[in-house]
Amino acid sequence: MNDTHPSSPLIDIVKVSKVYPPNIMALDNISLTINRGEMLFLTGASGAGKSTLLKMLCFLEYPTKGLIEQDGKDVSRLSAINLQFMRQQIGVAYQDFKLLPKHTVYQNIALAMEVRYENPVKIKKRVMALLNDLALSDKIHTPTNKLSRGEQQRVCLARACANKPALLLADEPTGNLDADSTAKVMKLLAKLHEAGTTLLIATHDEKIYQNTGHRIINIANGKLQESQS
């Protein structure tokens, strides 16, 4: 993504609605601007539309109505090559992890860097650092289907952070973690934020966003309510 002024908008969501068949309104005419380098929490009950919004921001879903611009580009009109390039710039920690079960922890994390044809030495260094930050060093050669859900969640987050992306989308990144692991994850996210990454974190966990000073957006019945700034 282009390097422009830190406070310039990275994402512009303009009057976006998403309707799933037969007639389920997941998002209803929402508008939101996320600035470059911002850290923002998206809260709301299950089924409120958090995941749908995140999926649209990583091009897994497209709006039924309205416009989403990332870096000034209309995402629904991206060419295949631009779409691939944009996906490489975004780190996503999926709620269902989307890990390769028979691949090791190392292979899963390295994959995000391999698709960008990064240098193997750089990949190794980065993966080792992430495993260290998330207390997973001892699991490096373990296939991910042998890990606990909490460990899988951390691997998924490590993969999302691997490329030090311009935008990181995290869907319930602490949903399966204990307090200690949650602290480690939040520390890693804070480190990325300090390095300039824009973060959008969808969560139920009040503890991770209370008193952080970051913007919190609540989503209910597909509509947005800005609850704190």
Added chain:
Amino acid sequence: MQYISFVIGQLVRNAKHGWTAQIMTLFTIMLSVLIFSFFLLIYTNMQKASSRLGNELRLIVYLEDAVPVNFRTEFQKKITDFEEVEDIIFVSQEDAFGRLKKQLGKDNDVLDGLDASFLPYSVEIYPNKNLKSLARIKAFSDYLGGLPGATKVQYGQEWIERFGYFISLLRIIVILSGALLILTSVFMVSYTIRLTLESRQEELEILRFLGATDSYIRGPVIIEGFLLGLLGTISGLAALLFLYQWVKIRFSGPGFMNLFEFSFLPGSTLLIIFTMSLLLCTSGSMISIRKYLKL
């Protein structure tokens, strides 16, 4: 460099997961190449033998009576009006008798007391080398049979006709085995790779989410098809060479094989088979991956 190591990694992983299907594909490609190139080998050798026979082709027109010397030019013109020829030889009864004596060798005493009058007059016609088509030879023979005074035309009809039909049959077999090669190369490679891709569908989907480019996904798959084609074709052609050597050794000495020079396929033909097979196998893998690039 990273891409190459990724490709090698993928190939090794695919080979581990789907080695049975890959070995079957390799074997099928090998057999198809062997069958096709074997018939092509037989066909090209038969074609060569056919041209050699064509070079030695001679039509003999038996006549009621001798062609008077002053009519020979007109007779020759009638022949060359229909087909260009290399030579026309008028054979008198005496010449024919002399030849027969020579052919009989030590046994020529059986002709003692006989004179040449029991032998017919004839004309030997040596057609141009380009007269190879059986239909044209037959038409020429029919024409010669209709010339004034001609009683019979001989050119080894049965042998030439049978040989001609055999070559036509071989041509059909070569075409059919070529079609077999195309079908097996494209479909088997495409099927094997589709199996591999089906088992990797989840991985491909995740690669897509991570922003993998088309070339990143397509590369290893196409290289896999290419390698299957490469190994299958090399094995098939090696088997053909082995078979050729075996046939040469087994059937050397006097006999059928000595009727013509049995030679291996020329380098250019081998190169064409090799290139075609590789192209077909690579196309097979490209066909399979197309669907998965739309994820």
